[in-house]
Amino acid sequence: NAIIITELPYQVNKASLIEKIADLANNGKVEGIADLRDESDREGIRVVIELKRDTDPDKLLTKLYRLTPLQNNFGVIFLALSDGQPRQMPLRQLLQEFLAFREETLTRRYQHELEQHENRIHLVEGWLQALDNIDAVIEILRAAPDGSTAKLEFQNQFDFSDRQADAILGMPLRRLTGMERQNLENEFAELSESIQQLQTLLGDRKELLKALKKELRGLKKRFGDARRTRIIDVPSSGKKRKAKPPVNFGTVDTAPSPAAAKPSATSTDTTAPTNRQSKPRQTAPDLELTTEVVEDSPPDTVNTDGTINFAPIAEVTAHTMPAKALKLIPDEPDGTPVVVEFLANGHVRRLTPETFNADDREFGDEIITQTEDSQIGASMTVLLKTGKAYNLVIKSVPRIEIEPEGLPITQLLPPSAQNDQVISTFSLPENLDEQFVILLTEKGRIKRLPASELSELSNRGISMIKFKDEDALAFTAFADAGDQIVLATSTGRILRLEANDQLLPASNRAAAGVQAMRILKREQLVGLGVTGTVDPVLLVSAEGFAKRLTTQTIKLSQPGELGTHMFQFSSKTDTIVALTTAFPEDIVNLQTTAENQFELCVDDAPLASKEHKGERIVDLEADERIAAVYLPMLMAEG
Structure with missing residues (x-):
């Protein structure tokens, strides 16, 4: 029997490895080696370890892996530039970033080629038109006192552009031959076909990706060689x-x-x-x-x-399970539909659709702020105040039969996140490539992040935004291109932005965003709404006043502006506590400082102008104020 070594780990010296194996054999730490030879040559490494009779090669190899650098672990920092920012990425994301970079490079190349071809065909088209009217062109040249006059006459009579007129004035006489005309016609046909192909590639991403694959296959054919390393999936300890x-x-x-x-030696009860x-x-x-x-x-x-x-x-x-969790409840296989309820106190629970829609279901004093239709085996995304995003596994959410009041959301996240504050929870949309996540910080910075950045969350979570000056995440929302983003402050100032690449360019997770709104002293942001241009938003004040504003009545602004004052307060002590979208028949839950709860149908709030102070929607006690406004509850489907 023999063990033959044909390759070594990265940065492992062959001579040092052979010396180490020999020392282990001589010192008796490794038994079963009869001979050790180095037969390496220019064709590659070959170290032969001959074994004694009855030696188990697998056991010996395991011991060599443990005692020598024949097996070695080393860390790799995958650091790459993404959108001009250095970022650490896992291998999969690194490859995805490379493909995205190649796609962007190919797009820029095709755009440049298209521009060059369009410029060239513009000149060729002018030359051909001049040849079609050669007698008139010669007559203009004969009659013109100078080149400027001839150029102007060309533009007036034949509608030539400046570049075409200059090209005709500089055209040599050989262009007038029949052979040159045929060459120009052939060039015009080739350019037309090439422009059509480039427009197809730039207008159809599938065709662009086909071209990218073809280019990568060509590179592989020219430069590819046999892979020397293997990527294998080995479960590690603690995972x-x-x-x-x-x-x-x-x-x-x-x-x-x-x-x-x-029986235990220290136990008196031997039974x-x-x-x-x-x-x-x-x-x-x-x-x-x-x-x-x-x-x-x-x-x-x-x-x-x-x-x-x-x-x-x-x-x-x-490690023992809580007593409540030991109830004999049938397991739910993957794919089982469930309803997830999020409460105003930060707790979460799940229940069956039948329980959710039961006519005799009793509700306590809790406020259900959000419900989501989901299924066992799925997960949701949780965004925290520190700007980190985590996966919330639906199966880990307690059933209402076990925990009627639910458990804190952070308790279901990794330990490092359990002292954080939840900002939002949501399920990822199917069309990730077309959706963006709007992130708004307490100090008024805003960022438009592609939703695809959330597609691969790890157990450690990922940071979605880089903060400046001890900032924190305040609000989040999904937005399509062209949606209207409405922000409000506690003093009644409102700012409207449009979600587009000019005002709010899409950025990566490492970016800090741009200043959306200037926040003055003694005021704070109270809400973020994403609407269409004709949809209304709801404003609620601390003293119980409310009104609705149509989005189009709010001035469209640039990032960094102050916004417009859109709420007239009845007293100097009143402030805005919330801004939210206000679709017809939506129900908004209000909670006061005295822990009283009210429901408000948004239709009861008047649709008014910016000069209107709104109407009182709830009667409060002398020292009572509106403390929180919860967004409309989403109903689950049966």
Whole structure:
């Protein structure tokens, strides 16, 4: 038997490796090596390790991996420029950024070629027209006292452009021959065909990607060589992995091990079981128990052959499930429809569509601010005040039967995010390439981020915006190109921007955005609305006044302006507490400082001008004020 080494890890010296293996063999740390030879030549590396009889090569190789640099781990920082900003990216995103860069480069190249061809065909077209009217052209040249007069006469009589007229004046006499005319006609036909092809490539992204693939295949054919490294998927310690094969918790062999059958030396009750397997389990084919196992973490481990090793009860401390979670509730397979409810106190829970739409369902004092139709196996996106985005796995959201009041959203996120504040939660739209996320900070900076940046969230989350001067995220919303973005401050100033590439160019996650609105002292942003030009927005004041404004009545502004004062207060102490979209028959929930709750149909607020102070929508006590306004609740479909 022999082990033959034909390649080495990055930056590993062959001579040092051979010396290390020889030292281990001589010192007795590695047994079973009979001979060690270096047979490397100009064709490649070849180190031969001859083994003694009865030596297991797999065990020896495992020991060599552990004791020598034959196997080596090293970190790689994938740092690349994206939109002019240096960013660290995972391998997949790095490749995607490269493809996006190649697509952009190809687009610019085709645009340049199209511009060159259009300029050339413009001149050729002028020459051909001059040849068609050669007698009149010669007559103008004979009669003109100078070139400027001839040029002006060409433009007046034949409608030539400046460039065409100059080209005709500079045309040599050989252009008048029949052969030159044929060459010009052939060139005109070729340019016309080329322009049509370039316009097709620039107007149809599928055709552009086909051209990109063809170019990449050509590069591969010219410069490609055999791959020397392999990318393999190896589960690492501490990472989550699926337990395979699936474990049926109702039919597990629970025979206790001899060690588990012995009584504890410190226990006085020798009849108490020291292993959970010694106690009969209730058979339940479908329990709501996760099949995800964190290696080296849980007290119970699932082996690769499907068997389960249970730890003694005395060892199960922080890893045990809450008592409520141990109810025998049937598991929900992936694809099962559910409704996710988000509450005003920051909690979240899930329930079945039947429970959600039940006529006899009783509601407590909680305010449901948002509902989402989803399914088991899906996830939602959570944006936090620090500007980070995380995945909220729907299956991790507690069922209403187990946690009637739900759990805090942050409790379902990684530990690093559990002290943060949730700004928004949403499901990603299907047309990610056409949607943008609007991010608005407390200090008035705004950013238009492609929604595709949220498509690949990791467990550690990703930062969606770079803050300046101790800023924080305040509001988020989705917007299409051309949508109207409306901002409001507590003093009643309102600013309207249009979501387009001129005013708000799309930027990457590392960008800080632009100043959308100047925030004055003793005021703050209170709302962000995304609407059409004819849609209304709702303004609510702290003293219980409200009115609606049509978006088109708000002046369209440039980023960084002050905005327009659009609310006349009844008293000097009143302020705006919220701005939100106001579609017909929407219901808005109001909460006061005295913890009273009111519902407002947006149709009850008058549609008024900027000089109008609004109408009182709720009667408040002397010291009571509107504290919060919650957006319309989205109803789930049955």
